[in-house]
Amino acid sequence: MSKPQTDHYRKQLPGSQLHYFDAQAAVEDICSGAWATLPYTSRVHAENLVRRCDPAILSECLTQIIERKRERDFPWFPARVVCHDILGQTALVDLAGLRDAIADQGGDPAAVNPVVPVQLIVDHSLAVECGGSDPDAFEKNRAIEDRRNEDRFHFIDWCKRSFKNVEVIPPGNGIMHQINLERMSPVIHAINGEAYPDTLVGTDSHTPHVDALGVIAVGVGGLEAENVMLGRASWMRLPEIIGVKLTGKRQSGITATDIVLA
Structure with missing residues (x-):
């Protein structure tokens, strides 16, 4: 069968000005009836391939998903990056250095920006100096943090103002898993007239919390995030995909996170 061409699967979303890529049609063109057998996770990966993959390898990559093979890697293009300040700042330092290098060559440094949206959560450096029994503990600890990290926070503020596609969640809001990662996800992106599922990489072990919304999220290191x-x-190779069926009712005081960790 001829290789699918991605533009062939670009379709108008009824009742809107948006278009989307019909991953179901692409999968069915390779193997009739296969879409109904795919886990939700595989369907999201298939859409990502149809929308972003080189058409020359699209059939081969989709076949890996359809036949649940793990013989070759396939490309994945996450829609956004979530970083805590320790690793995220390192990546932004690299981009700032690239701006300097381009300026030295007579280029426009402002042309250097993250291509995908980056959300930087700045709250991993806090050292608790004042105990919780002090009613002003939060304000005092924040003041100490600001003083100790003045230069670093200044650089992060510069990044927020200078780079496009960079959103900064400032200190005082909690570390990555204390912030509601689900609230940070649009679930479905609608950018430049194109609708597609939210996917991401994050530099924290709690990144997969947002999977609860059907958002594929993978924890990575700083270089991979950059x-x-x-x-x-x-x-990536197709990961092992399993289904879990929960029965019964959780006891009072037991959270969904407790169940997942157990």
């Missing part, structure tokens, strides 16, 4: 920031593919 790679995705620049719009490059994150290559």
Whole structure:
């Protein structure tokens, strides 16, 4: 069968000005009836491939998903990057250095920006100096944090103002898993007339919390996050996909996070 061409699967979303890529049609063109057998996770990966993959390898990559094969890597293009300040700042330092290098060559440094949206959560450096029994503990600890990290916070503020596609969640809001990662997800992006599922990489072990919304989220290191920031593919083998059925009722005081960790 001829290789699918991605533009062939670009379709108008009824009742809107948006278009989307019909991953179901692409999968059915390779193997009739296969879409109904795919887990939700595989369907999201298939859409990502149809929308972003090189058409020359699209059939081969989709076949890996359809036949649940793990023989080769396929490209994945996450829609956004979530970083805590320790690793995220390092990536932004690299981009700032690239701006300097381009300026030295007579280029426009402002042209250097993350290609995909980056959300930087600044709250991993807090050291608690004042105990919780002090009613002013939060304000005092924040003042100490600001003083100790003045230069670093100044650089992060510069990044927020200077780079496009960079959103900063400032100190005082909690570390990555204390902030409601689900609230940070649009679930479905609608950018430049195109609708597509939210996917992301994050530099914290709690990144997969947002999977509860059907958002594929993978924890990565700083270099991998920086790679995705620049719009490059994150290559992966099809992971093992399992289903879990929960029965019964959780006891009072037991959270969904407790159940997942157990």
